[in-house]
Amino acid sequence: MTAAPLRDPIYQLNFVLWMLEDLPGGPPTRPFLRDLGYTLFSLGGSLPMQPEYRLRVAEAGVGAGQAPAPDVLAARRESTEFLIIECKGGSFGVASSNSHQARALLVVSADLRGPLGLPPRPVVNAILSYLLPEPEPPELQETLEELTRELRSVGLPVAPFSVLGLEERPDGLYLTDRHPFGTLPADVESALGDGVRIHEIMEGDTGRRLYLIPWDPSVSQAPEEREFCQRILFERILAEALSRAGRALVPGEVRLPLDDLLDKATSNLARYWRAREDVKQVIRAIRRFLQGAIEKNAPGLTPTWDRGERTLRIPLAQAGEHAALLRALEEAGPADWLSGRDLLQAELPYDEGDL
């Protein structure tokens, strides 16, 4: 695995998050947006459309959602200036279902005071920026211009927009802006220039930084990227399980509450996954993975399943059992276990009614 997967939404989201990270200047990563004063305001937050615009949208028969949820909302200057970033794997046309969201974002972003619950003060500026791999930005630029004309023609306000590109060059991963000057704030455009290097790449390394967000089941990904992200998720779950097992006192009991492991492994984001059925499926898979590893690698141990608490319990009578449990988990090997497995269509657990 060498090239950065520029079309993958999870990769793109992590790319944006690294641009907002609190990092020193210089390699390996330039926190470009942070350097310009932006901080992360929210991830995936929905922006309910202003009621008067909803009415106009309905009357004009415009295809637009009522509460778009962009991937990233960044703010600067004490939350008076917002940058909305929506990650896309590729361009789309006016007839695409993505235009439904784009129209809503263009309208809602025209004034964020209401959608964000900000105090009544002069209009809060926001710029809608799409991020997608080069060479796709010019095509999307045309689509957004057409959507803007359409919305203005029915009297709706429209936020300024830009299309940012992601490009891999021999020495690094660049953020580009093909949009004519004037949309983005002057300091941002000036800093972007002909493209700004975000991740420096030296021989042997790649443009992949650590994944701060490991996976989201609602995101559509190519199979190899989904496999990569699911492996990260399960490595993190295993780390959480080992963390609990390692701190156990003997004699005693190791408790592995699977919802909690999943929350911790996703930096608490699993609790916001939209489809609760996805959470149940993943919990089932985690149980199969952990319980299977313990039963296979430490046959002397007898993990039991607490259905009410959705918790694996492993009693430990003596130090040897503790050591055996740690070794069993250390040898669990998420990569092998996940190979060829679809988490969201995992086989049923030990008992169908368990979860």
Next chain:
Amino acid sequence: MASITETYLPRLSSRQAYLDYLDGYAVDRADELRVTKLKKALVKTYLFETVAQDHQAPDAVTAFQDAGIILDRVDDSLFTARPAGEQDIWGLVELLERRHPVLYTLLDSQSAQRWRQNIIHASPWLDRVWLSAPIFTGLWEYVRRTCSPRRFSRLAFEYEARFEWDDGGESAFSFEQEPEELDEEIEPVDPSDELDQRPERRSSRCTVVERIGEIEARLGRLQDVYRPFHSITQLRIPAPSRGGHDFYFDGRVTNKSDSFLDHRQQVAFVLRLYRDTTESAEQTLWMSAERTGDEATEAYRLHGAPVLMRFSEPLSESVFQRWMSAMFARRSRFRLWGNPISVGPSHVHVYGVDRHLWQPIYLEFTRRHALAVLPKGTCGNTVHRLVTNVQRFVDAGVKSWIGETEYASVINRSLPTTTR
């Protein structure tokens, strides 16, 4: 040589009685040191980390008891200590800082270190305090500003290019062949009269005992021309009258002054610096997301920053590969567990666990940098240990940042303003 029975503590009735006893003992030892006839052990102090207190972690006293140490209360923060099954008092445990208990003992050096090692291995809640080179640099600044330039101090530097050697083209490297960490912590035996069959590699160990003014005048230049001089692993903080307090990188302190009370104060001072630095790092680093908004507008915000370690020059491909193959071995001194994910020929991601305190840590390695993300709750002590070991074994000139702030600045901010 004193027998071990002479190094147990007597049963006394109060804190004052114990402090008087250790103070008097220190005066006697200082006299023996002065005439170079030291026969009895010095007071040794061991600094512990117990993890920031949260709902899951036991308090310091419970952590010791869980490690098989019987603590008998002298007062609210001082306890006599002995291993379960023993009647003699092996040492005293004092809660000088909420999360940093200290152990005072008169046991000989090897017995004391083995005891400390056993305690740490028996408890997932206890670790050493790790005094990294930047922390020593901050302490050296304190020494320089508070002591006469004519006083003597002692600085030790250690660097071993553990993953760099001429192996004749062979690559049959196995970290399992390395000695256990336990062995390294005991005073090393001079290997000069033994046949050393290990591969040759760069290694620098140097101790400087010199007037403070002389060290100050030369240290910067030495560090400029030879990077291992950045890797400070020991420092003597001079006592007001004579001798001083020798602080080691792994949280050991030896009292070579004539005052136990001064020793105790210096230990408390260093612990406060360590605590402030650790807690400041944790506040900056802990990665977590929290929900904002209501049901209709729910969103989440991500908090936390990474630790970045930039190497002074790119590691060679062979050093990088050896380091990675050794880093997560069971007996590696880095004490980390994880399944390395190779995302490039010399680019590795690991979502693993710190084996000392069994807490998650996410790591990225390339030939030019190492980067760590600490999930919320992971002890900041992990950062000090990582920096200490990278500086000692990988790159003596490594520079580290906590978020956008240089690690050394975080330490300097924790020093009292009068010493800055």
